[in-house]
Amino acid sequence: MNSEYIIASIAKQSTRSKKWIASLSLAMTFLLLLSQPVLACTSVIVSGRVTKDGRPIIFKHRDTNKMQNLSVVRQGPKYRYVGVVNAGDLTPVSVWGGHNEAGFAIINTAAYNLNGNGGDTDSDGILLRKALGLCATLADFERLIDTVKKPMDVNSNIAVLDAQGGCAYYEVGNYSYVKFDVNDTVVAPDGYLMRTNFGTTGNHKKDQGLDRYAAITTFMEKACREGHLDHEYLITHIPRYLTHGGTKRNLYDDMPESSSDTCFVSFVEYTARYYSSSVVLVQGVRLDESPLHTVSWTIMGWPLASVAMPLVLLPTGKLPALVTDDGTGHSWLSEYSLKLKARAFSRKRGKDKTYCNLAVLFNKQGTGILQRVLPLEEEVIRQGEEVLSKFRENNDDLAVESYYDWVDAYVRDWYRLMFE
Numbered sequence: 001m002n003s004e005y006i007i008a009s010i011a012k013q014s015t016r017s018k019k020w021i022a023s024l025s026l027a028m029t030f031l032l033l034l035s036q037p038v039l040a041c042t043s044v045i046v047s048g049r050v051t052k053d054g055r056p057i058i059f060k061h062r063d064t065n066k067m068q069n070l071s072v073v074r075q076g077p078k079y080r081y082v083g084v085v086n087a088g089d090l091t092p093v094s095v096w097g098g099h100n101e102a103g104f105a106i107i108n109t110a111a112y113n114l115n116g117n118g119g120d121t122d123s124d125g126i127l128l129r130k131a132l133g134l135c136a137t138l139a140d141f142e143r144l145i146d147t148v149k150k151p152m153d154v155n156s157n158i159a160v161l162d163a164q165g166g167c168a169y170y171e172v173g174n175y176s177y178v179k180f181d182v183n184d185t186v187v188a189p190d191g192y193l194m195r196t197n198f199g200t201t202g203n204h205k206k207d208q209g210l211d212r213y214a215a216i217t218t219f220m221e222k223a224c225r226e227g228h229l230d231h232e233y234l235i236t237h238i239p240r241y242l243t244h245g246g247t248k249r250n251l252y253d254d255m256p257e258s259s260s261d262t263c264f265v266s267f268v269e270y271t272a273r274y275y276s277s278s279v280v281l282v283q284g285v286r287l288d289e290s291p292l293h294t295v296s297w298t299i300m301g302w303p304l305a306s307v308a309m310p311l312v313l314l315p316t317g318k319l320p321a322l323v324t325d326d327g328t329g330h331s332w333l334s335e336y337s338l339k340l341k342a343r344a345f346s347r348k349r350g351k352d353k354t355y356c357n358l359a360v361l362f363n364k365q366g367t368g369i370l371q372r373v374l375p376l377e378e379e380v381i382r383q384g385e386e387v388l389s390k391f392r393e394n395n396d397d398l399a400v401e402s403y404y405d406w407v408d409a410y411v412r413d414w415y416r417l418m419f420e
Contacts (some may be wrong), residue, residue, distance in 0.1 A: 231295075
């Protein structure tokens with residue numbers, strides 16, 4: 001029996017209090033909302049003036065109930081792009097992060113407080129897809145959102161970088177936006193900014209993602225202080241940062257003795273969580289480099305059971321088969337990581353999916369899922385950096401294609417050896 005039927009029945013029985021019925025409806029709606037997962041993301045942008053190599057960075061750790069993700073290469077109205085999409089959305093309708101051949105890149109996080117009453121919207125990913133197909137610069141993106149039909153059905157912190165060194169957040173609502181330029185030393189004195197699920201210009205009664213914002217703030221302050229504002233450190237460490245921003249509990253401090261030493265913990269509002277589905281870090285270019293040297297470092301699937309790898313736009317459109325459509329609308333790496341995630345979230349009783357068995361992830365014997373994939377990731381990144389160096393020096397497309405072939409074989413073999 002649904003809530004609408006219950007409310008209608010009460011209304012027939014009594015007309016004494018329309019206010020009471022309205023209040024009941026509101027309360028039941030609130031309860032229904034509480035039963036749904038809060039879909040959210042964590043993001044960071046870093047100016048090229050402070051990164052180790054002088055290249056700007058935009059980073060997104062994606063959380064969604066669309067947990068099967070993959071990468072696609074598509075031709076937009078003006079530019080080809082590589083982007084992260086939901087499984088099955090191969091056209092695609094929406095893109096959730098990526099870059100194009102002009103060196104323009106974009107990601108977003110939902111901001112639930114920019115449109116008055118808040119709430120999620122449906123067109124954020126559509127706007128990102130349009131921008132990847134049409135824009136080369138931050139100015140192009142601003143013209144796009146100036147001319148999109150209003151209301152835009154958008155409620156997002158959108159991060160953008162371009163091949164001219166531009167890098168900024170845009171807090172975009174249905175009718176307007178506010179820009180935060182990370183190259184501005186007043187706006188970003190340390191050269192970086194973060195966003196989770198609220199806009200700084202929005203209604204703060206509607207803020208969400210506050211604990212994750214506290215966590216990423218602590219993380220970035222330490223990374224800046226220790227000289228770790230570089231793409232490799234951020235892509236490998238942020239998705240595995242397990243200190244809660246609110247409670248300050250560090251789950252690594254609770255490391256079990258062995259994989260059989262069951263240790264369930266509530267895995268809520270950490271940077272990585274049950275609903276984490278992918279990660280993308282776009283590493284832009286310096287002014288003396290080709291826009292085609294822009295790189296999307298991508299972790300496809302659940303970040304605690306998957307690995308980062310670099311994706312660039314090649315004339316052939318080739319990507320590692322691991323992260324693209326396997327013929328069913330899904331990607332192999334995303335699906336495999338979710339199978340491993342199921343081992344960690346194995347609690348069968350009750351409806352709460354968010355209890356994670358830490359012993360499956362990591363333990364003092366070193367046999368956890370995360371402990372087994374990190375050495376794999378280290379080698380994938382090491383080889384990737386070597387190939388990217390050749391690619392930047394002489395546009396060696398064949399070296400990149402060979403690397404993709406190697407990744408496909410090496411990663412599959414590793415997973416089968418470690419987990420089957």
